[in-house]
Amino acid sequence: MPKDSGIGASPKRREDVRFLTGAGNYTDDINVAGQAYVHFLRSDVAHARIKGIDTSAAAGMPGVVKIFTGADFEGVGGLPCGWQVTDRHGEPMQEPPHPILAQGKVRHVGDPIAAVVADTYEQARDAAEAIEVDLEELPAIVDMKAALADGAPKLHDDLTSNLCYDWVLGETDDAVVQKAFDEADHVTTLELTNQRLVANPMEPRVAVGEYKRGTDEYTLYTTSQNPHVIRLLMCAFVLGLPEHKVRVVAPDVGGGFGTKIFHYAEEAFCTFAAKACNRPVKWTASRTEAFMSDAQGRDHVTKIELAMDKDNNFTALRTNTLANMGAYLSTFSSSVPTWLHGTLMAGNYKTPCIQVNVKAVFTSTVPVDAYRGAGRPEATFQIERVIDKAARERGVDPIKLRRQNFITEFPYDTPVALTYDTGDYNGTMDKLEAAADIAGFAARRAESEKNGKLRGLGINCYIEACGIAPSNIVGMLGARAGLYDAATVRVNATGSISVMVGAHSHGQGHETAFPQVVAEMIGIDESQVEIVHGDTSKIPFGMGTYGSRSLAVCGSAMVRATEKVINKAKKIAAHLMEASEADIELKDGMFSVAGTDKSVAWGDVTLTAYVPHNFPLEEIEPGLEETAFYDPANFTYPAGAYACEVEVDPETGKVTIERFAAADDFGNIINPMIVDGQVHGGIGQGIGQALLEGCVYDENGQLLSGSYMDYAMPRADDVPFYTVDHSSQTPCTHNPLGVKGCGEAGAIGSPPAVVNAVIDALQSGGKNVTHIDMPLSPGRVWAAMNG
Amino acid sequence: MYNFEFEKPGSIADAVAALGSEDAMPLGGGQTLIPAMKQRLNAPSKLVSLSGIAEMKGVCVRDDGALSIGGATPHAVVAAEAGAHYPALAGLASHIGDPAVRNRGTIGGSLANNDPAACYPSAALGSGATIVTNNREIAADDYFQGMFTTALEEGEIIVEVRFPIPEKANYQKFVQPASRFALTGVFVAKYADGVRVAVTGASEEGVFRWSEAEAALSSDFSASAVDGLSVSPDGMIGDIHGTPAYRASLIKTLTKRAVAAAA
């Protein structure tokens, strides 16, 4: 019987009522009396030296309040990078400054040169057109290999080269790795690109800065996934402001997908300019600006080699990746190709020897940072593509080859620094085989062939590491932040509860799922529990939402705080019933004394806490409010198996996805409907990457895919109905809910399944195609078939 | 967007007069022009809306048998009302853009703009249509003069488009994945005196007629009649969505499919 409330139930998402009826409160809905508007004059060339900026004509234009250039930010800090990677020689990565407005040089199309604050947005834009910028164009640096060549033009004059770091994980001794390859019975090699993507949340970025002269207090409203992180970075590294004087509010946020984690120049600018202009300053990105200023995702070029013995056991894996950082180091950019990618290269398999090498490269393009999955899709794509190729070369069934090499005993220490606590990859694969009706594929293929279409089946397995932690380990690995989270459970006198959480919901459904947990723990109705998030003046210092961490990390803090509340409430109940605290039981919102018929309701206890007429004041304080900070012992390890079936039109190269099945192990599940939705959305995004999306620069560093006319987002008719199965559940062993995180799985697991399916289809049509780089657009598939 | 004046005349004559002022532009559905103005890529001093001119709207069959469509008729109206007379044309209109685009965008605006990936130009050229302006009639063969270029003079407006109704016709649109304009589109129409094949989306010269296919299909209107032909990739568009060779291949594939669907 499915439950109708509490943990495991699927109540409809309460926040959707306001989202779907136009009652959401997004940052652009926030208007502060007297606000001015800023327009950023952005570079239209990829790389140039700024020889002069003349703002004199613009300054006199109607409505102009003030014009800022890089010179106004001398003495102000730059945007920091939150993760210092140490290279293979023990040296820190090269870390160039990232000014709020360009100083000396522009380094990508979209780099802000000047900012015009004016009474209206159109006036700011008019004045920006009157600014004269004298640029000496320099060679664009687009191709990563060329950027690393001897004598290549340098993007940052003060660095020794365009190399950010050269990093190794796993077996560091090249000779040991080479020996494993020399001894192999078979080696499969694959060169591939994980193309650059634009995150494209539906809501573009917005910032409103406000300054109160009377109290010297700042408020920044911003489209962020983590308001406390923004406040910390902006105060401590950029503007040098005391945190207690700065409030950061991230109200309803219309999707983030990673790109709203980072601290951006426009946020610091609006906060800074609000004081400088003594007026609130608002900025709303156009979609065009979003394409050239939101941190982008992926962009890895990789060579991967898999060694096998004569029985097809994996014996070694070696992978060499060039990772594009773009022009500057965005907040968590350096960690994505390293600790979020290299550590995942074991996948679901017990390969004993693994070496991962990543060279991160500066290019004159928009910075690259975490995007749904962040490093894990790049790892999964390589592993699962090379396994698929190996299966074909060895003539073995791709499911069998995977099963044979699965990790089956837990905990499992991988050769690339992780300890998987739990999992059941064979069990999950069993679920997939049933959900996908793998047995019926041959008949479906025959049917497609009758219609002149090639049909393919693609399998993929993934493991991901979510809820990145614990803080002491990530600190050793270079993180300049802790990765705990926090929750305050505030019980009101009449028994309703506000839970202030450090996680931030920007579409995930926390406002529905989190109360299910608290309500179940106490035994009250979910409607009595409300989540408060997104405002540093209301919530405890939390780290926000990304990396599928919210429930596993912040939810655990919430459980701990709720336990503290229950413990205190039991003390009060014991006092009220004149019983021993040890005998108090809480069930369905009633406290009772074991073995008696004495009971007292939740509401009586909460009222007593705040109206302490009859209260053990000498033993406990009045009130009922507790906070917990939770720092996990390990990552969580969701894993799954996906199957995609495609049809390819052999004449046009057009791929259509006919079936898609997903079997995921997310451990325990709080709200199955929300989990289904997260997986659906993730698969849709992964299909977008596999078939449609691609951010392309020409050799001059101009964005060829700078609008929706050329950047293809997945639409409803590009995706099939999904079959999802979450019944394979091995609960996380180290957090109180046994949950693992489900937000990124779909985006990680689906691209290789789609590509594997297309290759299978082409091979079935007698085409000797072993790889096509994403997106598998009709033109590319046709070219591969006719190559 | 820069500031501009706005007029909404009720007759063709008033519209032509209003367009007399310097840098004035006609406004059809605004689906191309307004985004360009928002991006500050176009800065007319005045917009003269054609949407209030009753004599420029609607679909009807003329005494000579041609289908007449008013220059300010939105795509959705063509999709709904042309079907009884010219199903291939109604089908084409029903697949332009999304509902909002179809309810605003007009046939006159589409033909005046002559986007190399637009759909209507292939129907007009493939049907041997007549473009009727406020002061003359222009045969489709003379009207299209390359990407975004037409025979229209400054201030001249398309008031009507006349389509001779074919015996059989079909439009095959292969969409560009992002814009969903035609990556390549082929319009095939069979008339008593021969077959016309017009191709959009493919050539650097804009919409064009594939004369070899026309000849082959005029003597044998079957998909296999095109088998022996091929299109040269020279002069075809190459971009991030497809190479010239790919577009050349699509032309042949889509032509065959159009013939099969029409027959």
Ligand SMILES: Cc1cc2nc3c(=O)[nH]c(=O)nc-3n(C[C@H](O)[C@H](O)[C@H](O)COP(=O)(O)OP(=O)(O)OC[C@H]3O[C@@H](n4cnc5c(N)ncnc54)[C@H](O)[C@@H]3O)c2cc1C
């Ligand atoms: C999201 C989207 C998707 C689209 N998809 C497609 C598609 O799949 N296929 C396709 O073919 N098109 C597509 N379009 C274009 C659409 O069909 C437009 O309607 C068309 O290109 C322009 O028509 P309009 O009436 O909006 O013209 P406007 O934007 O108003 O004007 C365009 C130009 O034509 C001029 N003009 C307008 N009317 C006349 C007239 N009667 N006489 C002379 N000049 C005139 C204007 O001055 C301007 O220069 C799409 C557009 C959008 C926004």
